[in-house]
Amino acid sequence: MKSGNLFRNIPAGQLKDELFETLNQSENTLIERIISRGHKTPDHGWCDQTRAEWVVLLERSAELEFEDGSITHLEKGDYLDIPAHCKHRVRWTSPDETCVWLAIHYCQDESPDSSHSKTAS
């Protein structure tokens, strides 16, 4: 039985990029932990994902921006559901602090889709 702790085994020091770790994966559902420390999506880049993403911020603060110009500020415990192909970007995360995210990537309809891509375009 796969097990672990969301708040342990977090690398100390500077992280060049956000850290994505798959915690669990099945045909339709991918569960991942994301660690960010001041990271953001490159300017003018968007995340355009083939699957929907339910995401919760478990530590610290962050801001997401959407293609329609709206901005969502997130504090500890805040979650939201991002539909597939809803372009978004991480606009800001707490600098010098460790943000812990939990993301559930899932298929919105009945057609199984085992692909999982996150592109900044």
Place this chain on the structure above:
Amino acid sequence: MKSGNLFRNIPAGQLKDELFETLNQSENTLIERIISRGHKTPDHGWCDQTRAEWVVLLERSAELEFEDGSITHLEKGDYLDIPAHCKHRVRWTSPDETCVWLAIHYCQDESPDSSHSKTAS
């Protein structure tokens, strides 16, 4: 876009039963928050679920027991993946304190299964 906070809107006072709230649901994946305050599965009862469950304890402490007699103690951030039909029970949760769980119910294989049952038998 559905949004909320995992640590808000928690009823105060005594809860007769554990509180299950669906946060997000699709064909294959159900995300729910569970609040327990000293609750446990009835003695000699087992949870026998048709789907796998990835579960994390986000606040307080708890113990799960499995049909093979093993016991797993959980602290804040501990997660585990429980296969479908792996009989288990909540043996103990922090009394007089609020346990916050996040559970992801998902299908392990490619056959969509929109049913979701949790029975204590």
